[in-house]
Amino acid sequence: QENKTxxxxxxxSRKTYKCKHLFADSSLSDLAIGLILLVCSLLVLCxxxxxxxxxxxxxxxxxxxxxxxxxxxxxFPPPFTWVTGYLALLxxxxxxxxxxxxxxxxxxxxxxxxxxxxxxxxxxxxxxGSNLGTTGTALLAALASRADKLAAATQVALCHFFFxxxxxxxxxxxxxxxxxxxxxxxxxxCTARYRWFAVLYLVLFFLLFPLVVFALSMAGWxxxxxxxxxxxxxxxxxxxxxxxxxxxxxxxxxxxxxxxFLPVWLTSLQPWDNLITRVTLWCGQxxxxxxxxxxxxxxxxxxxxxx
Numbered sequence: 001q002e003n004k005t006x007x008x009x010x011x012x013s014r015k016t017y018k019c020k021h022l023f024a025d026s027s028l029s030d031l032a033i034g035l036i037l038l039v040c041s042l043l044v045l046c047x048x049x050x051x052x053x054x055x056x057x058x059x060x061x062x063x064x065x066x067x068x069x070x071x072x073x074x075x076f077p078p079p080f081t082w083v084t085g086y087l088a089l090l091x092x093x094x095x096x097x098x099x100x101x102x103x104x105x106x107x108x109x110x111x112x113x114x115x116x117x118x119x120x121x122x123x124x125x126x127x128x129g130s131n132l133g134t135t136g137t138a139l140l141a142a143l144a145s146r147a148d149k150l151a152a153a154t155q156v157a158l159c160h161f162f163f164x165x166x167x168x169x170x171x172x173x174x175x176x177x178x179x180x181x182x183x184x185x186x187x188x189x190c191t192a193r194y195r196w197f198a199v200l201y202l203v204l205f206f207l208l209f210p211l212v213v214f215a216l217s218m219a220g221w222x223x224x225x226x227x228x229x230x231x232x233x234x235x236x237x238x239x240x241x242x243x244x245x246x247x248x249x250x251x252x253x254x255x256x257x258x259x260x261f262l263p264v265w266l267t268s269l270q271p272w273d274n275l276i277t278r279v280t281l282w283c284g285q286x287x288x289x290x291x292x293x294x295x296x297x298x299x300x301x302x303x304x305x306x307x
Contacts, residue, residue, distance in 0.1 A: 053111045060115050073119045085125045089168070092129025102134035120188075124181050128168045135161040194273050 023033045060068065075084040096105045106127055112118045118126075138160045142153035171177055191198045216224040241256055249257045265271040 049107070049111070053114055056111050056115050056117075060112075060117055065115070065117055068117050072117065073122050085172070088122055088125040089129035089132070089172070092126035093133035094129075096130040096133030097136040100134075100137050102130040105130045105133075120181060120184060124178065125172065128172055131164045132161075132168060135164055190269070194269050196273070196276055197269065 026033065028036075075081045092105065096102050099105060109118055109123055109126060113120065113123050135157065138157040139154075142150070142157040145153040171180060187197075187201065191201075213224075213228075216227055241252065244252050245257060255261060259267045
């Protein structure tokens with residue numbers, strides 16, 4: 001161009017090729033392509049897990065399931081029973097360190113728990129060990145850093161390691177502190193009875209609750225403290241009252257010895273289940289695909305719509 005001189009260098013001996021990925025010739029934006037790939041990956045993940053569970057259900061039956069169950073869930077004889085959990089913890093850490101992914105390890109043992117091969121008590125130390133073994137990935141990545149960044153990267157990796165280590169020391173060595181087992185058992189029983197509860201739990205505690213806390217934090221620490229502290233006090237009070245109702249009801253005033261003074265929809269999930277059942281059955285009736293006079297068809301319809 002006139003009055004402009006452009007200088008540059010290019011290796012003409014190196015051939016260049018056009019990208020040949022799925023969306024190479026698409027006019028979609030990167031955001032749209034990312035969302036499409038995200039949905040596709042989630043579908044593939046769900047289908048793969050379903051097929052894996054079906055396959056394990058068909059394979060791990062009869063004598064084979066009993067043998068595997070005895071091998072994995074058997075404890076050492078007394079007084080060395082406590083050693084079994086720590087060996088499972090080390091096994092989970094070692095296997096996770098080898099495959100370099102705690103997500104893969106936990107996703108692999110979850111179907112085994114579903115088919116009854118691994119008990120929840122044995123899966124707990126395996127999962128804790130997996131959380132500890134995954135810190136090896138961060139440590140290896142820190143060692144591969146540049147010399148001027150090695151100290152900072154190692155500090156972050158060690159923070160990750162000690163965070164998970166102290167979490168294990170907090171929630172495992174003393175049997176009374178193994179609250180996640182009891183919480184998981186209660187949530188599992190609730191989900192087995194109300195299938196929609198799993199979706200509600202995920203949406204509330206993994207989406208809505210973090211968004212609310214983030215919004216309150218953006219509003220300022222005064223707003224966060226003014227709303228968060230009363231909510232925490234209320235939650236702790238309800239937990240303490242539930243414990244006293246189950247163990248020492250005489251320590252409570254008569255009105256707090258049970259929750260009968262509250263509306264039913266605050267103390268039980270059954271009214272919500274009835275509402276969801278009516279809504280799903282109404283959807284099926286308006287579409288005319290499933291007869292409502294057949295109990296089995298109603299059951300299938302409800303669970304199909306909820307899932």
